[in-house]
Amino acid sequence: MAGIAEPREITEQTKELRQAPAEDHFPPLGPLARRLERPEVLGYLMVAPALLLLIVLLGYPFIQAVWLTMLDKRVGVEGNFIGLGNYIDLWSDQVYRWTVMNTMIFTAVSVVCKVVFGLTGALILNQAFRMKNFFRGFILLPWIIPSVLSALVWLWMYDDTFGVISRTLIAFGLIEEKILWLSQWGIALTSIIIVNVWRTMPFFIVSLLAALQTVPKDQYEAAEIDGANLLSQFWNVTLPNIKHVLIIVTLFGTIWTMSDFNIIFVLTSGGPANSTHVFSTLAYQYALGAGKLGEGIAVSFTMFPLLFVIIFYRLYRMRRDPT
Amino acid sequence: MGELVLEKLGKNFGNVVAVKDVDLTVHDQEFVVLLGPSGCGKSTTLRLIAGLEEVTAGDIFMDGRRLNDVLPRDRDIAMVFQNYALYPHKTVFANMGFALKLRRVPKDQIVKRVKEVANILGIDDLMERFPKELSGGQRQRVALGRAIVRNPRAFLFDEPLSNLDAMLRVQMRVELLKLHNQLNATSVYVTHDQIEAMTMGDRIVVMLDAVIQQVGTPMEVYKKPINQFVAGFIGSPSMNFAPAKVGSADGKLSLEGQGFKAFVSSGCANGLGSYVGRDVTFGVRPEDLELGGDAGMDNTFEAKIELVEPVGSDIFLELDVSGTPLTARVNANLSFSEGEKITFTVNPNRVHAFDVDTGIAIL
Ligand SMILES: Nc1ncnc2c1ncn2[C@@H]1O[C@H](COP(=O)(O)OP(=O)(O)O)[C@@H](O)[C@H]1O
Numbered sequence: 001m002a003g004i005a006e007p008r009e010i011t012e013q014t015k016e017l018r019q020a021p022a023e024d025h026f027p028p029l030g031p032l033a034r035r036l037e038r039p040e041v042l043g044y045l046m047v048a049p050a051l052l053l054l055i056v057l058l059g060y061p062f063i064q065a066v067w068l069t070m071l072d073k074r075v076g077v078e079g080n081f082i083g084l085g086n087y088i089d090l091w092s093d094q095v096y097r098w099t100v101m102n103t104m105i106f107t108a109v110s111v112v113c114k115v116v117f118g119l120t121g122a123l124i125l126n127q128a129f130r131m132k133n134f135f136r137g138f139i140l141l142p143w144i145i146p147s148v149l150s151a152l153v154w155l156w157m158y159d160d161t162f163g164v165i166s167r168t169l170i171a172f173g174l175i176e177e178k179i180l181w182l183s184q185w186g187i188a189l190t191s192i193i194i195v196n197v198w199r200t201m202p203f204f205i206v207s208l209l210a211a212l213q214t215v216p217k218d219q220y221e222a223a224e225i226d227g228a229n230l231l232s233q234f235w236n237v238t239l240p241n242i243k244h245v246l247i248i249v250t251l252f253g254t255i256w257t258m259s260d261f262n263i264i265f266v267l268t269s270g271g272p273a274n275s276t277h278v279f280s281t282l283a284y285q286y287a288l289g290a291g292k293l294g295e296g297i298a299v300s301f302t303m304f305p306l307l308f309v310i311i312f313y314r315l316y317r318m319r320r321d322p323t
Numbered sequence: 324m325g326e327l328v329l330e331k332l333g334k335n336f337g338n339v340v341a342v343k344d345v346d347l348t349v350h351d352q353e354f355v356v357l358l359g360p361s362g363c364g365k366s367t368t369l370r371l372i373a374g375l376e377e378v379t380a381g382d383i384f385m386d387g388r389r390l391n392d393v394l395p396r397d398r399d400i401a402m403v404f405q406n407y408a409l410y411p412h413k414t415v416f417a418n419m420g421f422a423l424k425l426r427r428v429p430k431d432q433i434v435k436r437v438k439e440v441a442n443i444l445g446i447d448d449l450m451e452r453f454p455k456e457l458s459g460g461q462r463q464r465v466a467l468g469r470a471i472v473r474n475p476r477a478f479l480f481d482e483p484l485s486n487l488d489a490m491l492r493v494q495m496r497v498e499l500l501k502l503h504n505q506l507n508a509t510s511v512y513v514t515h516d517q518i519e520a521m522t523m524g525d526r527i528v529v530m531l532d533a534v535i536q537q538v539g540t541p542m543e544v545y546k547k548p549i550n551q552f553v554a555g556f557i558g559s560p561s562m563n564f565a566p567a568k569v570g571s572a573d574g575k576l577s578l579e580g581q582g583f584k585a586f587v588s589s590g591c592a593n594g595l596g597s598y599v600g601r602d603v604t605f606g607v608r609p610e611d612l613e614l615g616g617d618a619g620m621d622n623t624f625e626a627k628i629e630l631v632e633p634v635g636s637d638i639f640l641e642l643d644v645s646g647t648p649l650t651a652r653v654n655a656n657l658s659f660s661e662g663e664k665i666t667f668t669v670n671p672n673r674v675h676a677f678d679v680d681t682g683i684a685i686l
C-alpha cells in the first residue's frame with residue numbers, strides 16, 4: 001500500500017508546510033522561467049495565438065482584397081494591374097456617387113432614430129411597472145429573428161397589391177390610395193430605414209437599459225433634493241452616467257448600419273433604377289452581378305476612410321474625457 | 324428659521340413597518356441625533372423628511388407648513404448622504420454650485436457663495452477636481468459644502484461619517500460640531516454610533532424596531548434610560564444586566580441576585596415598592612462599580628477577575644460574581660491579574676432595575 005499516506009501523516013505534512021516560511025514552497029526560477037515572468041514577454045506570448053489567427057483569417061484576405069481592387073479582374077478571367085483605375089472609374093460613376101449619398105443619409109437617419117427611440121425605449125422599460133420583465137424580453141424579438149426573414153415579412157407588408165400597411169392606413173381613412181412603398185427613391189429609402197431601425201433598436205434598448213440600471217440611485221436623489229426636475233435629472237445624472245455606453249453603442253450602430261446588406265437587398269436590391277443602393281449592395285451588384293470583382297471590392301473599400309474617421313473621432317473624444 | 328415637526332409619522336414598505344408613530348419636534352437651530360441599531364428605521368425617517376419616500380401615515384411640518392405633498396426640491400432641506408452621492412461627472416465647484424444653478428442664481432453670485440463655503444470647509448484648492456480625484460475626507464467635505472451652499476432651512480445627515488476611517492471620523496466629528504456652532508442650522512443627524520450621538524446631539528432620539536424609544540439630552544438618555552434597550556445601547560461598555568429579586572428590610576429596598584445584594588438609596592426607589600418579592604432585571608454601568616470596600620458591608624461583593632482588558636485610558640475587567648458575569652471599568656493606573664479576587668461596591672444612587680417582561684425602567 002505504498003503511496004497512500006496514513007491520515008496522521010497527512011496532517012503532520014500540512015502542519016510542516018504551514019510552519020515553513022513562504023519562500024520555501026517554491027523552487028527558484030530557471031533562466032527561461034524568469035524571462036517568462038516579465039510582463040512584456042509573457043503578454044506578447046499570450047496574445048500571439050489570437051494575433052496569428054487574426055492575421056491568417058483577416059489580414060491575408062484583406063491584403064488579397066486590396067490587391068484585387070488594383071486589377072481589372074472579372075470572374076473567370078485573369079486580371080491586369082491597373083493601379084487606382086477602379087477607384088478613378090468609381091469617381092466618375094453616377095450610380096456610385098448616388099450610392100455614397102444614400103449610404104450617408106441611410107446611416108445618419110437610421111442611427112439618429114435608433115439612438116433617440118432606443119434611449120426613449122430604455123427609459124420607459126427602466127421604470128417599474130407590471131410585466132416589465134415580459135416586455136424586456138419581448139423587445140428583443142426583432143433582433144433575434146434572422147434579418148432576411150424579417151425583411152421578407154416587411155417586403156410582404158410593403159407589397160403594392162397585398163401590403164397590410166397600405167390597407168390598414170386606408171381602412172382607418174388616413175390615406176386615400178395605396179402607397180407604393182418601394183417604387184420611388186424617397187419613400188423606398190424611408191421604408192428601408194424604418195425596417196433597419198426596427199431591426200436594430202432592440203440592441204440599443206437593451207444596451208442602454210443595462211447602462212441605465214447601473215446609474216446610482218442616490219445621484220438621482222441628491223439631484224432631486226438639489227432641486228432638479230426630471231429633465232435636469234436626465235441631463236445632469238442620466239446622460240453623463242450612460243455616456244460611454246451611448247458612445248460605444250452609437251459607434252457599433254454606425255458600423256453595422258453602414259454595412260447593412262440583408263434588408264436592402266431583400267426589399268429593393270438597390271432599385272428602382274439603382275436609386276437605393278448603399279455600399280454593400282452596390283459592391284455586390286458590381287462584383288457578383290456584373291462580375292467586375294475589382295470594381296466591386298473597390299466600392300466596399302471606399303467605406304473604410306469614412307468608418308475610420310468616425311471611429312477615431314469617437315475614441316479620441318472618449319479618451320480625452322476626464323471622468 | 325427651521326422648526327421641524329413630525330406627527331405620528333409612519334412608513335410601511337409592503338408588510339415591513341419601517342417607521343411607526345414617530346412624534347418629534349426639532350427646534351430651530353437644534354442638532355438632533357437619531358440613534359439606533361441598523362434597520363431600526365433611522366434612514367427611512369430621514370428620507371421621509373427629505374421627501375424621498377412617500378409618507379404612509381402622519382404629517383411633517385416645516386415652520387408650520389405641511390410638507391407631505393411637497394416635492395423634495397421645494398422643501399428647502401439639504402441632505403448629506405452616507406456615500407456622499409456626488410455627481411461624478413461634475414467638478415467640485417459644479418457639484419457645490421448645482422443647486423444654485425438650478426435655482427437660476429446668477430453665475431457671479433454662485434461663484435462667490437461656493438468660494439465662501441469652500442473657504443469654511445478648507446477645500447478652496449479642490450474646486451476644479453472631479454470627485455474620483457478626492458480622498459474620502461475631501462469628498463465628505465464637498466458633500467457638506469453642497470448642502471451648506473444652499474443655506475437651507477434644515478440639514479439632514481445620514482451616517483455621514485461612517486465611510487471614513489476611525490481617525491478621520493473623530494476629526495470630522497469635531498469639525499461638524501464647530502460647523503454647526505457656526506451655522507446654527509436645524510439639523511437631523513442619523514447614526515448608529517452612540518459616541519457620535521452623545522458628543523454631537525443637543526438631543527438624542529433613540530429608535531428601535533421602527534419606534535422611538537426615548538428622546539432626551541445625551542445625559543438624560545445616559546443617566547435615566549427609559550428601558551432596558553436604551554440602557555444597554557447607550558454607554559460603552561454596555562450596562563451590566565443580571566436577574567435579581569426585590570427585597571425589603573428595615574424599610575430599605577434591595578436588589579438581590581446570584582452573588583450580590585444592592586440596596587437602593589431611598590431617594591430613587593419610588594417605583595420599586597410595588598415590585599417587592601418579584602423578579603426584576605438589575606442593571607449597573609461598568610463605571611458605577613467602585614473598586615474596594617469590605618466584604619460583608621452593604622452593596623459590596625467579592626468578584627473573581629476573569630479577564631483584564633486594558634484600553635489605554637481605562638481597564639475593563641470581566642468579573643465573575645458567584646456565577647453572575649459583570650464588567651467593570653477601572654482606573655488604568657492600577658494593575659490586576661487574572662484569577663485575582665477583589666471587592667466592589669455598587670453606588671446605591673446608580674442602580675437600575677427593569678421590569679422583566681416589558682423591559683421598562685423601574686428605576
Ligand atoms: N425601499 C425599501 N423597501 C423595502 N424595505 C425597506 C426599504 N427601505 C428600508 N426598508 C426596510 O425598512 C427598515 C428600516 O430601514 P432603514 O430606515 O434603512 O434602517 P436604518 O437606517 O435605521 O438602518 C428595514 O427593515 C429595511 O429593510
Ligand SMILES: [Mg+2]
Nearest residue numbers: 362365366367
Ligand atoms: Mg440607514
